[in-house]
Amino acid sequence: MSDADHQELPVFNAVSGSARQLYLLLRCISFADKAQVQITEEGLRFSVEESSIMEGLAFLDKSLFTSYQYNAPALRPSTPNSQDSAASETPEPPTFQISLPSLLETLQIFGLTDQNSRPPWAREAQSMAFSSNILGMNNLCRLSYISHGSPLSIIITESSITTTCALTTYEPAFTADIPFERQSLAVKIIMRASWLHDAITELASTAPSRLTLVARMQRGKPYFALSASGPLGSASVEFNNAASTIYPPTAATNATTPDTAPSLLLETFQLADPSARVTNSYKFALIQKAARAMAVATKVSVRGDAQGVLSLQFMIEVEAGKVSFVDFRFVPFVAEEGDYEEEGESEGEEEVADREDESGEDEE
Amino acid sequence: MRFKASIQNISTFTKLTASLNSLGPLAWVKLSENQACFTIIPEQGTQVWAYLRTQDTIFESYTIQSAADNIINLEVPLTSLTRALKSALQATSASIRLTKKDNIPLLALTIVTTSSGTSRGAFGTTTGTSNPDDAFGDEHEAGTGFDSAFGRDRETIVTQEVPVRVLSPETVSGLHEPRCREPDVHIMLPPLIQLKSISDRFTKLALVGAKSVGGSTVTAAVSSQRTRLEMAANMHGCLRLSIQSDAMNISSVWTGLSNPELDPSQVLGGEEGIREHPSTRMKELGSADGRSEEGWATVRIDGKDWGKVMSVGRLGGKVIACFCHEHALILYVYLPNDNGMDESVLTYYVSSYSA
Numbered sequence: 063m064s065d066a067d068h069q070e071l072p073v074f075n076a077v078s079g080s081a082r083q084l085y086l087l088l089r090c091i092s093f094a095d096k097a098q099v100q101i102t103e104e105g106l107r108f109s110v111e112e113s114s115i116m117e118g119l120a121f122l123d124k125s126l127f128t129s130y131q132y133n134a135p136a137l138r139p140s141t142p143n144s145q146d147s148a149a150s151e152t153p154e155p156p157t158f159q160i161s162l163p164s165l166l167e168t169l170q171i172f173g174l175t176d177q178n179s180r181p182p183w184a185r186e187a188q189s190m191a192f193s194s195n196i197l198g199m200n201n202l203c204r205l206s207y208i209s210h211g212s213p214l215s216i217i218i219t220e221s222s223i224t225t226t227c228a229l230t231t232y233e234p235a236f237t238a239d240i241p242f243e244r245q246s247l248a249v250k251i252i253m254r255a256s257w258l259h260d261a262i263t264e265l266a267s268t269a270p271s272r273l274t275l276v277a278r279m280q281r282g283k284p285y286f287a288l289s290a291s292g293p294l295g296s297a298s299v300e301f302n303n304a305a306s307t308i309y310p311p312t313a314a315t316n317a318t319t320p321d322t323a324p325s326l327l328l329e330t331f332q333l334a335d336p337s338a339r340v341t342n343s344y345k346f347a348l349i350q351k352a353a354r355a356m357a358v359a360t361k362v363s364v365r366g367d368a369q370g371v372l373s374l375q376f377m378i379e380v381e382a383g384k385v386s387f388v389d390f391r392f393v394p395f396v397a398e399e400g401d402y403e404e405e406g407e408s409e410g411e412e413e414v415a416d417r418e419d420e421s422g423e424d425e426e
Numbered sequence: 427m428r429f430k431a432s433i434q435n436i437s438t439f440t441k442l443t444a445s446l447n448s449l450g451p452l453a454w455v456k457l458s459e460n461q462a463c464f465t466i467i468p469e470q471g472t473q474v475w476a477y478l479r480t481q482d483t484i485f486e487s488y489t490i491q492s493a494a495d496n497i498i499n500l501e502v503p504l505t506s507l508t509r510a511l512k513s514a515l516q517a518t519s520a521s522i523r524l525t526k527k528d529n530i531p532l533l534a535l536t537i538v539t540t541s542s543g544t545s546r547g548a549f550g551t552t553t554g555t556s557n558p559d560d561a562f563g564d565e566h567e568a569g570t571g572f573d574s575a576f577g578r579d580r581e582t583i584v585t586q587e588v589p590v591r592v593l594s595p596e597t598v599s600g601l602h603e604p605r606c607r608e609p610d611v612h613i614m615l616p617p618l619i620q621l622k623s624i625s626d627r628f629t630k631l632a633l634v635g636a637k638s639v640g641g642s643t644v645t646a647a648v649s650s651q652r653t654r655l656e657m658a659a660n661m662h663g664c665l666r667l668s669i670q671s672d673a674m675n676i677s678s679v680w681t682g683l684s685n686p687e688l689d690p691s692q693v694l695g696g697e698e699g700i701r702e703h704p705s706t707r708m709k710e711l712g713s714a715d716g717r718s719e720e721g722w723a724t725v726r727i728d729g730k731d732w733g734k735v736m737s738v739g740r741l742g743g744k745v746i747a748c749f750c751h752e753h754a755l756i757l758y759v760y761l762p763n764d765n766g767m768d769e770s771v772l773t774y775y776v777s778s779y780s781a
Contacts, residue, residue: 161673163634168676171627213675223616224716225624227676 073135073156074101074207076127081203081218083126083380085169088162090355090376090388091118097162098234099214101207102155103132109239110162115393116348117240118355123386135209156207158231160214168216168227169203207231240391246368249277249340251286252330252361253301255376259356261299265290266350268297272395273346275366277331278339284331290346301327329361334368342370343395352376352390359388370394427592429457429498430523431480431488433514438741438761439484440511442476442772445738447504449474454598457490457498466504467601471731475603476772483761483770498524499593502533510535510586518581527587535586604775606756609748610704610723613659614684615757618739621667624678625736628669629653629729631676653729654779659749660723661685661709664716669729679716686746723749725778735774753778 078084091097091110100107106122124130135156204217213228265273270292277286280302289298303326333340352374356362359376366372372392377385433439442464446453450468457463462485464476480488492498514520514537525534615621632653656677658666663684668677685705693699700706712721738745738759748756757774 161634164631164671164674167627167631167634168674171624171678222682223624223678223680225676225678227674229674230672 071133072131072206072208073133073210074205075129075131076106076124076205077129078126078203078205079128080126080381081169083386084122084203085166086358086380087120087122087378087386087388088166088169090352090358090378091120091390092162092166092354093118093351095161095163096159096232096235097165098157098159098236099231100155100157101132103134105130106205108162111236111240112348112351114236114240115345116351117389117391118352119239119389119391121387121389125384126380126386156210157234158214159234160229160231164227164229165216168218168225168229171218171225240371240393242365242371242373242391243367243369244365246334247332247365248334248338248368248370249364249366250330250332251277251284251328251364253328253364255356255359255362257301257327258362258364258374259353261288261301262350262353262356264299265297265346268292268294270294270296270346272343273349274341274343275364275372276339276341277333277366279333279336284328286328286331292346303328303331330363340366342366342372344372344392345395348392355388355390360385427493427498427524428489428491430490430521431485432519432521433484434486435484436511436514436517436520440508440515441740442478442484442761443504443508443511445740446474446476447508448734448737451503451505453502453504454593454601455500455502456598457500459490459496465601471728472735473604473775474772475775476770478761478770494595497595499595499598500524500531500533501591501593503588503590506588507533510588513537513584513586524590531590531592533588533590535588537584537586539582539584540580603773604754606750606754606775608704608750609756610708610751611659611661611749612685612688612705613661613663613665613747613749614686615665615745615747616680616683618736618745622733622736622739625655625667625729626733628655628667628676628678629733631674632669632671632729634671634673654726655729655732656724656726657749657755658722658724659683659747660712660716660718660721661705662712662714662716662721664712664714665747666716666722681714681716723751725749725752725755725776726780727755727776727778731776735776738772738774750778752780 088097088108091108094110094112096110098109098111100109103124105124105126108120108122110118202219204219205214206217207214211231214231216227216229218225218227262273265288268290270290272291274289274291275287276289277284279285284301284303286301287298289296355374355376355378359378361377363375363377364372365375372394374390374392376388376390378388380386443453446464446466449472450466452466454465454467455462456465460480462478462480464474464478466474478484490496490498511520514535516539517537518540519538521536523534523536525532653669656666656668656670658668663682665680665683666677668675670676688700688703688705690696690700693703695702708721708723710721712718735757741759741761743760743762745760746758748758750756755776755778757772757776759772759774761770761772
């Protein structure tokens with residue numbers, strides 16, 4: 063495959079020393095069958111969406127790969143779906159869809175063989191010191207994408223076994239991300255992801271249909287509550303900071319992830335308007351789809367913009383000192399006095415969520 | 427009609443019957459003076475013909491007598507036999523014999539367990555856990571010591587009976603081992619556990635791919651749809667396993683496997699036969715790195731069925747696969763034994779599906 067490919071350079075060619083890392087990150091967004099992949103100079107961007115109201119995004123930075131080559135494709139001879147970009151000179155980065163479950167299964171083929179075939183105490187351990195397992199050589203995985211329309215190929219080499227996988231690429235189905243205005247954040251909270259995970263797991267026990275986030279200042283202290291309501295009742299989890307450490311509610315002073323003060327439940331708590339109370343509701347089932355990311359991430363940044371779009375950004379430590387980010391965005395239920403429109407039902411919403419009892423119907 | 431043998435290697439025999447059981451519930455067992463042949467012929471899927479040498483590996487002091495040339499044909503329910511054998515895994519000795527009870531023929535499995543070790547263990551732990559008082563505990567320990575000192579050689583004998591059906595020679599006369607043309611490629615397979623883990627994942631992948639295309643409406647179609655694994659090998663030590671679905675196309679290639687040399691005494695026509703043998707021609711084609719498209723003998727098999735065949739991997743013997751291009755795959759599974767000669771062999775016949 064490598065020597066006699068094509069005359070022109072492949073669009074993308076990368077080698078990863080650890081398919082496990084790629085697997086761990088991509089597994090976080092494995093809630094749909096198809097993932098949209100965008101190849102850029104900086105890395106691979108995998109996005110998955112559900113009914114246009116939820117989006118998951120995993121970015122595989124080029125630093126995750128031991129080698130990463132991207133050759134911007136030559137301008138395509140005007141394909142029908144690229145009128146908008148035809149005017150601009152720079153070619154759009156290659157975008158396509160692939161089957162995410164297939165990709166995940168493929169990445170898992172790793173280690174399958176060496177691990178099972180011979181236990182470490184097996185008799186004929188001829189050269190344990192140089193076994194590919196210990197040298198970390200059985201973990202090489204090569205990804206390549208030759209040109210528009212060709213499959214995304216993954217080549218996995220383990221001792222004497224080579225696995226080649228060609229994933230069919232499909233035309234991209236959605237183009238725009240859910241708009242999220244970073245410039246006009248209503249709220250920003252950074253906390254440990256496992257706490258969010260605990261809270262969501264706890265609330266899930268009542269099979270709720272919607273989740274309401276409330277953030278406000280309460281007697282000078284940050285107050286953050288997640289309440290879930292559904293046909294079986296409602297429950298809520300509240301987060302209070304013990305000490306009154308109020309971060310100046312200025313506009314986004316970029317998150318500097320303070321490693322200090324582990325006693326603080328909410329590491330960062332910022333409100334655009336300290337006197338305001340931010341309340342938004344989301345479909346619980348969708349938030350739950352981010353549970354896997356919550357479970358593996360170290361920290362989460364919970365942000366809501368002025369329109370109520372929720373962004374959950376998870377920081378995942380793929381190996382010591384190296385972090386990657388997985389993002390989720392959610393469109394809220396329409397608020398009562400909302401001045402914008404989204405799909406989904408437009409049912410009224412009370413101020414305090416735990417009193418409310420109507421069940422949000424499924425959108426799908 | 428008499429048959430009696432002691433089972434020398436209980437764990438191998440158990441693994442064997444368990445792997446045979448995964449392919450079908452009933453085995454035709456043909457017992458003769460020097461071999462016991464276990465045959466599974468399912469309605470659909472892979473046939474197994476397992477020849478166990480009576481002087482070898484599994485049995486010991488094997489005696490047989492019958493009016494029909496000292497041959498006995500039985501139909502044995504493998505699930506019951508496996509279950510009976512499993513209870514014998516801890517036994518010090520076990521023997522099997524053909525008997526009759528209320529006019530029903532039975533295979534009686536007599537399991538002898540020396541009880542001293544186990545009974546003391548059971549006794550000791552119950553007193554230890556149920557009695558928090560140390561003094562009492564000690565007293566009981568002493569008691570067990572006393573008990574075991576005198577009861578060391580006490581034996582427990584359990585007899586498991588597996589009802590069987592005696593088959594007349596006419597019934598089985600129509601059953602023959604499948605005949606197949608000379609294989610194009612023969613190759614030693616990598617450890618079956620390794621092969622199984624990959625082929626199982628491939629089968630799963632194909633199902634994932636099928637599901638993602640149609641959603642819930644075609645689940646019925648998915649479950650009935652069979653996964654076709656494609657297996658190929660060449661005469662240069664390469665084995666290729668691949669599967670295709672709408673979403674993907676995946677293949678694994680093993681290199682550096684060995685293609686055993688043919689023994690002229692075993693091939694029809696001797697040296698001349700080997701020169702004419704299809705595998706000799708296949709040697710001219712293909713390459714050792716597995717990249718060439720030439721020289722592969724390919725078969726298409728059902729993923730699920732293959733998974734069952736692979737369960738024989740627990741026996742840990744070496745396996746030679748013979749590929750008849752687009753026709754059939756024959757696996758020879760050799761049971762590990764100490765003397766290199768006259769090994770017991772299990773033969774699996776897997777027929778290839780057309781494309």
